[in-house]
Amino acid sequence: xxxxxxYFASLREVIGEANSVVDIEEGSSVDSLWxxxxxxxxxxxDNVMMAVNMxxxxxxxxxxxxxxxAFFPPVTGG
Amino acid sequence: MxxxxxxxxxxxxxxxxxxxxxxDIVGKYGATANFVGSMRDFNEDxxxxxxxxxxxxxxxxxxxxxxAKEAIEKWKLLDVLIxxxxxxxxxxxxxxxxxxxxxxxxxxxxxxRAIMEQLKSGAPFWKKxxxxxxxxxxEKNTPGY
Numbered sequence: 575x576x577x578x579x580x581y582f583a584s585l586r587e588v589i590g591e592a593n594s595v596v597d598i599e600e601g602s603s604v605d606s607l608w609x610x611x612x613x614x615x616x617x618x619x620d621n622v623m624m625a626v627n628m629x630x631x632x633x634x635x636x637x638x639x640x641x642x643x644a645f646f647p648p649v650t651g652g
Numbered sequence: 653m654x655x656x657x658x659x660x661x662x663x664x665x666x667x668x669x670x671x672x673x674x675x676d677i678v679g680k681y682g683a684t685a686n687f688v689g690s691m692r693d694f695n696e697d698x699x700x701x702x703x704x705x706x707x708x709x710x711x712x713x714x715x716x717x718x719x720a721k722e723a724i725e726k727w728k729l730l731d732v733l734i735x736x737x738x739x740x741x742x743x744x745x746x747x748x749x750x751x752x753x754x755x756x757x758x759x760x761x762x763x764x765r766a767i768m769e770q771l772k773s774g775a776p777f778w779k780k781x782x783x784x785x786x787x788x789x790x791e792k793n794t795p796g797y
Contacts, residue, residue: 583706583778584789628711630774644708644776650790651705651736651777652689652748652768 575600575639582646588617605633621648655716655734664688664749667735677730677753683760686751687768693743698783705738708776719770727763729754769796
């Protein structure tokens with residue numbers, strides 16, 4: 575199945591792109607998607623935050639086809 | 653309730669008055685609390701010249717709306733205003749405004765602080781500071797409590 579993935583701020587710069595569409599196995603967790611991305615990109619990134627369809631999720635959250643997944647560093651607004 | 657992400661500079665105090673004038677809560681509110689965050693020229697002993705604020709369009713607004721709605725319910729707010737800058741921010745410009753209107757001061761103070769702390773810890777914004785020695789992403793916010 576396919577999901578869209580967004581990266582923000584310092585992570586976008588490390589990854590080298592803002593958006594991508596990724597093929598993953600049915601029933602994959604958001605963490606397994608993250609692990610596959612950092613492995614493929616050969617990067618290390620601590621304290622990543624994860625959101626699906628614009629809401630924070632835990633790492634074990636199970637993805638569905640068409641989900642909008644976002645990975646980003648700790649927020650620093652205000 | 654009004655929540656806006658602004659690309660252009662705003663004057664927090666003028667915005668608060670302008671919004672209050674649009675409300676029909678005169679005689680009902682007895683307390684106004686507000687927090688204004690503004691752009692400093694230093695951070696962690698470094699001179700900062702300006703910064704760029706990024707957000708996650710859609711999620712940021714949704715997250716702020718959830719925070720505001722929870723506060724309205726918990727502290728019986730008569731109204732709440734949240735403004736936040738994005739884009740290039742210069743020294744002295746306002747970055748964020750949170751204002752709450754309630755009958756009594758306890759609810760006003762507590763709700764304003766709670767909204768601000770939740771915004772700081774969860775709303776998807778990121779700051780990149782420009783210093784004389786180059787640009788740097790801010791890694792974390794200072795604790796508020």
